[in-house]
Amino acid sequence: MPRRRILVLVVLGLTLVLAAVLFFLRGGWEKPWTEEEIPVSGDTAPPPGETEMKKVLLFFPSEADELLHPEEREIVSGPTVEREARRLVEELINGSRTGLISPIPPESQLRQLFITREGTAVVDFSKEFGDRHPSGTSAEMATVFCLVNSLTRNFSSIKRVFILVNGNERETLNGHISLAKPFPPASSLIAE
């Protein structure tokens, strides 16, 4: 009887180990929320000895028309698409350098960005992204598609963008546009 009990314990133990292994393997592409994952300020700084740059196109609204206009920017390249995408979003928060409109509240911080296997970039902003937004249908559309079109244009693995605020789903950006579903890009909004 004790032998049988030991056998049961061994099987249980093995199951646990297997479960843990599976959990961490899966965690590779959909990382669980942890404090360590929140990018520290050094994240976007070029790592010493490796400063290969990459050209990207950011899309900002313009005073001239209702469209999004491209603005070239250089970001540090590699090592992963997620790292590059984070740098791109941080450049979007920093805003235009060529006199276009910067539609993401500058107080916003990028908390997290990851890309699911299905090609959805989940972008988590601090609460200022919604709370400091001026509200209004046009303004909210400009913010959403500045982000969505910039990310999908520069990274082919990103098909759509799902926006979180402060780690949570938010009903609307600031009273109008629903954030309940991922956004596919709207190429009709791009001036070309």
Next chain:
Amino acid sequence: MTNTPHRPAAVLLAALLFSSLAAQQSVTVRVQVRDYPDFTRLTLESSDRLETSLTRTGGTLEISVDSPAALRLQTAPVSSRLIRSVAWGRREGRQVLTVGLKSSDFTYQAFTANRPFQLMVDFREGESAAPPPAREKSDAPPPVARTTPRPSSGVRTIVLDPGHGGIEPGAKGRFGALEKDITLAIGLKLKAVIERNLSFRVIMTRDKDVAVSLENRAALANNNDALLFISIHANGSYKKSSHGSETFFLSLNASDEEVRRLAYFENTQGELEGHLAAQEEEQDVLRMILWDMAQAAHIRQSSRLAELIQTELNTLLGTANRGIKQAPFKVLAEVACPAVLVETAFLSNPEEERRLVNDEFQNQVAQAIFQGLVSYIRLYPPEGGR
């Protein structure tokens, strides 16, 4: 003795088997509340026959449900003239639905139907069982209502939704005008114009400066079986020079595959609803998809309504025509009738802000939306309740 280690495992296995069997046999019970012109109907629907008994105490009615199978209980958010709340509880092994009325001065009539099983309870205000006669306005010859076939179930409802309210101001103008105040002023004016000219019941999602959740705005339209839902807003842009009026309907913001699925729903809606009513359990998923994207089934008519309203805005306002557009508005997504959102003009543009706070301009906006509404009703005369 050697059997003892097996016993817990056997019990566990039996419990698992039993619970999975029970889960398979569980019966879904849905509760819906809908306001009609002279009564409010609560419908309790289930795929299996249920034994029910009703007990009235003061301002509450308790519906006790008995069934050999396990029950899966569902309720939608309630927003009704007479019913305050609906909640499931358990007493002496039976499921009890407690219906809270807003007043204890009510009468009710209950009746059942089968396949699927339905218990319908009609609530009326007042002690007398006789429903008050539905009054129709006879003054001011209505341009449309006269030619409109009057449904036997009574007057249809138009829901007007002044955007924002309370702690949620919406867009702000440079001179301090708030979107919530402008939308309410225009909404009240539009309500008056409709009531003066047409025989529709007009319900406002808010008629004062209060916050109302977007979910409740949609629920109000759905619970009243609304004919149309019109949300009124004033636009805000980062671009100072943005100006003009535009009318939106919902964009589904969906992948190609979802668009195909939704198009299927739109084309086969009547068929599908009949199908759903007769089916059970496995169709729950479909029904949930429909509710989640209730507006998807009405996109075509919503776009028509948007066009007709936009045409009138162009004629009457002298604002720039920004056309009809689609965007994923939370407030439109769950509305189960044709629904549009009117962006009257830009609060972020100082010149238009000045116009938006002007009483005469607000009257013109109300008049333009009203004219669009009239054109729409000529095209799609209401056929009465579902």
